[in-house]
Amino acid sequence: xxxxxxxxxxxxxxxxxxxxxxxxxxxxxxxxxxxxxxxxxxxxxxxxxxxxxxxxxxxxxxxxxxxxxxxxxxxxxxxxxxxxxxxxxxxxxxxxxxxxxxxxxxxxxxxxxxxxxxxxxxxxxxxxxxxxxxxxxxxxxxxxxxxxxxxxxxxxxxxxxxxxxxxxxxxxxxxxxxxxxxxxxxxxxxxxxxxxxxxxxxxxxxxxxxxxxxxxxxxxxxxxxxxxxxxxxxxxxxxxxxxxxxxxxxxxxxxxxxxxxxxxxxxxxxxxxxxxxxxxxxxxxxxxxxxxxxxxxxxxxxxxxxxxxxxxxxxxxxxxxxxxxxxxxxxxxxxxxxxxxxxxxxxxxxxxxxxxxxxxxxxxxxxx
Numbered sequence: 001x002x003x004x005x006x007x008x009x010x011x012x013x014x015x016x017x018x019x020x021x022x023x024x025x026x027x028x029x030x031x032x033x034x035x036x037x038x039x040x041x042x043x044x045x046x047x048x049x050x051x052x053x054x055x056x057x058x059x060x061x062x063x064x065x066x067x068x069x070x071x072x073x074x075x076x077x078x079x080x081x082x083x084x085x086x087x088x089x090x091x092x093x094x095x096x097x098x099x100x101x102x103x104x105x106x107x108x109x110x111x112x113x114x115x116x117x118x119x120x121x122x123x124x125x126x127x128x129x130x131x132x133x134x135x136x137x138x139x140x141x142x143x144x145x146x147x148x149x150x151x152x153x154x155x156x157x158x159x160x161x162x163x164x165x166x167x168x169x170x171x172x173x174x175x176x177x178x179x180x181x182x183x184x185x186x187x188x189x190x191x192x193x194x195x196x197x198x199x200x201x202x203x204x205x206x207x208x209x210x211x212x213x214x215x216x217x218x219x220x221x222x223x224x225x226x227x228x229x230x231x232x233x234x235x236x237x238x239x240x241x242x243x244x245x246x247x248x249x250x251x252x253x254x255x256x257x258x259x260x261x262x263x264x265x266x267x268x269x270x271x272x273x274x275x276x277x278x279x280x281x282x283x284x285x286x287x288x289x290x291x292x293x294x295x296x297x298x299x300x301x302x303x304x305x306x307x308x309x310x311x312x313x314x315x316x317x318x319x320x321x322x323x324x325x326x327x328x329x330x331x332x333x334x335x336x337x338x339x340x341x342x343x344x345x346x347x348x349x350x351x352x353x354x355x356x357x358x359x360x361x362x363x364x365x366x367x368x
Contacts, residue, residue: 008156011042013088015066015111017095017102018048021205022263022282023306024141025055026289028096030167031145035094036061038153045088047105054264055286058174068105078108085109094152095126096145115152128155141305142167167309169289173271181268185232190255194230195353197223198270198287200278201246202239202258206328208300209279211337211345213242217249218342219277219349224252227353232273233258234266234283274356277349284308293352297345299336300325316340316348 016032019025025048036044046052047066056062066088068081086109093106095116103125106114116122118129130151136144146167173181182192190196201216203209220231231252233243237259247254257269267286270276276287276294280303284296288308296308298317302324307315317323318339322332330336 008039011039011091013043013045013090014039014092014094015045015047015085015088015090015106016062017068017093017097017106017116018046018052019096019145020049022051022055023280023285024096025052026169026171026282026285027141027306027309028145029061029169029171029289030142031096031149032059032061033168033170034146034149035152038149038156045090047085051263054262055267057264058172078105081105082108082110085111094148096148098132100125115148117148136305137302138304140167140307140309142169142309144305169309170291171267171286171289173268173290177264177268178271181265181272184257184261184265185255185269185272188255188257188260189253190230190232192230194228195274195357196232196272197229197349197353198232198234198273198276198278198283199246199254200234200239200276200281200283202235202242203279203281204236204238206300208325208327208330208334208337209281210242211279211297211299211340212334213245214249215340215342215345216246216277219345220246220254221251222342222346223349223353227350229274229353230255232269234261234269235259235281274360275349275353277345280306284313288313293356295345295349295352297337297340299323299334299340300327300330302326314348314352316345 019028044062045064045066046062047068050067052065090111092113093111095102098117098119100120100122103116103122107125114126115128116126117132123129133147199216223229224231231254233254233256235243235258240259243258270287271290273292278284278296280298280301284294285308287294288310294308294313296315298315303315320335323336
């Protein structure tokens, strides 16, 4: 437990140092929601990467964004950012990432109260720190971020309400953005009267997380031929080569959106899909937070901490003794991913698609 901080009424402006990766940013949404519930009249600024402008354009749990490029280094950039933070006159910094750099910036900006885990040798940079929970590797990452807000709640109100809360994601896409996503799909030839299945075969931060290209191609063809679906390939521009390899091995033509949409447009597309089949990626967490069905293929990463948190999401994995290794490149034969066959992914995907169709039919009947 952290010691008493300020009176709640004295906290006027909070800066939250957000997560670096898109998937982590989505997993931090429940903590941001609880921070808003805890201090409803406090101005909350999320300091994170520029893509957050596209991921959280209509978020009701933050008031504004402060863009911070984690890729930039050097004293000049740190000093520039520290001046920008000081001008905001924050009363408190809540730091989600574990890195030294994430805590150093609010320290350099002289934010009076700085809260986070005492990881990476940064205890002296924080005014209020606490140990990472013993359960960290056994529970979903969203609880790790929620625990920071729970510590704050206990310090401010001596309450323990958060300890019983389930994470609430509930990302929303405005209707006009869904309309824009439909137009994008139609422009690239998608037939929207068909069930829409998105595949995300890449992974920007780990080649080891990628299920083999030929299996994605086989899966896509079988879904088109047997289930009459429209296949959409999605991903960042850095993943274009992977999607192109999938498309080149397919017998049928997919809709290629990889590298052709920004994050806001991709989120709009994901809000329309009937199913996403993906590696352990950011889109898996976005689609799950949107309430869309997700089938995630896991290999080197820990499914206990990074699975798509949704009742509509499922994972598939056949872990060998070496998994989860958390490596970005497999030093042996990639057995954690090659052990998952196209046939079993197809079977799971087809079953999930059938459930989605039945649920859609029920809703349509109720509307009539």
